[in-house]
């Protein structure tokens with residue numbers, strides 16, 4: 001129930017005056033954005049149409065205090081589909097700016113810096129797709145050092161900085177290194193010898209899958225069900241979060257192949273994550289070839305939320321590629 | 336106070352680590368007051384028989400530099416382990432394989448051919464290679480056989496401490512020796528380092544948001560002496576390298592090459608550097624990313640310049656091709672985790 005006294009015309013004007021907020025009132029409330037939005041899969045409460053609608057009515061408190069205004073990751077999947085051409089992520093940013101000025105904070109999760117470990121190298125500040133990290137002078141154990149600082153209002157929890165940080169100083173709740181490694185290794189999965197060593201009847205694959213590259217709720221459930229002795233699925237916030245050290249550790253333990261699954265070119269939910277994932281896999285492949293490991297064993301695969309059973313297809317293709325390698329590698333063991 | 340027995344050894348190394356000890360300079364005189372040098376082939380005339388004659392644990396402290404590349408290296412590593420109370424992997428070769436470890440990319444035969452026949456400075460018209468056995472009228476001469484792959488010291492015997500660096504900075508060596516003499520050794524096993532990474536000690540300006548479209552090598556550009564190398568498109572290993580050297584190379588306008596190994600809590604230096612580098616890519620499409628990747632010449636030699644022999648990549652390779660390795664029987668593989 002909306003009461004007239006909650007409606008604040010000045011709030012609407014403030015949004016319109018904020019860079020990016022100009023198009024607020026052209027929204028028809030058709031809901032195309034909400035139908036397209038990927039965030040809704042993990043956060044059903046997030047509905048861009050509703051936020052624009054409430055903002056257009058001037059419901060200042062309701063909008064600024066809601067957790068949902070922080071959920072848009074600016075992937076802009078909705079932008080080309082909006083019949084009114086509204087750049088919704090810009091409007092969201094305008095609203096967030098007002099919220100920050102009014103003293104609200106993003107609910108998180110956000111990346112966290114371990115001040116004692118951070119060396120201020122600036123790798124993460126370059127990595128972040130949202131420019132959410134800055135280097136700032138801070139007092140750490142009585143010493144002033146210039147180290148990384150995360151603006152939690154800008155952080156989208158993609159985990160790209162966590163992968164990039166070469167000191168292990170950056171972490172992100174469930175997506176930190178130790179947590180991912182636990183998921184990779186749970187149940188002694190890493191400790192079993194592989195097919196290319198002649199010890200397993202079929203290739204053993206580790207798959208890092210970007211949470212946005214897979215279709216829908218049911219598909220996720222199905223993926224989890226695929227976990228077995230020959231396949232381990234680990235979900236990442238983004239393929240840019242993939243850690244080359246984890247890929248190499250898996251190979252060093254005898255895992256036969258690693259699949260990194262991310263979004264198609266231009267469809268990354270976090271703007272540049274998929275390019276980072278691709279870059280890492282390309283360099284890994286080059287190094288594997290140089291050291292005499294078949295580069296086919298590590299593969300970047302693309303998928304989108306619109307494709308059915310892309311994951312199974314990619315897993316099958318990688319299995320096949322690895323099965324074709326076996327005679328060569330086995331003979332090397334003997335030779 | 337009675338003197339301690341000190342030993343230093345060189346296995347497969349360039350000699351730089353021994354120079355790092357000599358570089359202690361006048362501290363050597365201080366050292367001589369508290370330590371007897373009982374074995375140091377680079378500086379004084381000792382024989383292996385002298386070491387064999389020692390009682391087990393006779394040596395208090397051994398600084399072991401050089402990697403394990405030959406049967407002889409492996410044999411002496413075992414001998415010194417047996418005779419030493421504290422064994423330190425001294426320098427990058429002993430600790431992580433260093434530059435000689437890159438020969439694991441091609442294997443010992445190829446490396447021998449390259450060194451004995453192909454290098455431009457070699458004159459070897461008959462193309463003869465070093466032989467394990469050679470008959471002379473006076474008897475049989477022998478050379479130690481090469482290991483199938485080059486090993487780190489710790490792959491062959493248990494090691495108490497490690498001092499990184501190619502070579503270790505002599506100030507750090509002195510600090511480590513003082514800590515040892517004072518009985519004040521740290522609980523972690525790395526000596527002669529400072530906290531965090533080289534970037535922490537680097538005076539260069541980091542703008543922080545500059546990404547790069549291509550990488551160049553140091554000889555192709557004259558680098559700005561004030562700005563971060565990475566932001567100039569030069570690969571700098573500083574972010575993935577333990578502090579300890581005092582940022583020597585970067586202060587000489589040369590990007591960090593990574594000789595101090597990875598920072599604590601990072602298992603694989605090359606993987607960490609790879610990720611740090613990719614993070615700075617300025618590519619907005621597959622094609623652009625591929626173009627940037629192509630500008631990184633010799634990724635493995637760049638990311639693993641010092642640590643290939645100790646890398647996950649090496650371990651992965653070993654799974655399918657350990658082959659016939661005269662040192663393998665002695666090699667104890669560590670349980671490695673991240």
Ligand code: SF4
Pocket residue numbers: 110111127128129130131132133150154155156157158159160161162172
């Ligand atoms: S998690 Fe992603 S959005 Fe957040 S600070 Fe790190 S890189 Fe930026």
Ligand code: SF4
Pocket residue numbers: 113117118119120121122123124125147148164165166167168169170
């Ligand atoms: S990448 Fe890691 S060490 Fe470097 S500035 Fe960021 S948090 Fe600090």
Ligand code: SF4
Pocket residue numbers: 121533534537538539541562563564565566571572573574585590591
């Ligand atoms: S990357 Fe190299 S040049 Fe840049 S701050 Fe680190 S050590 Fe200095």
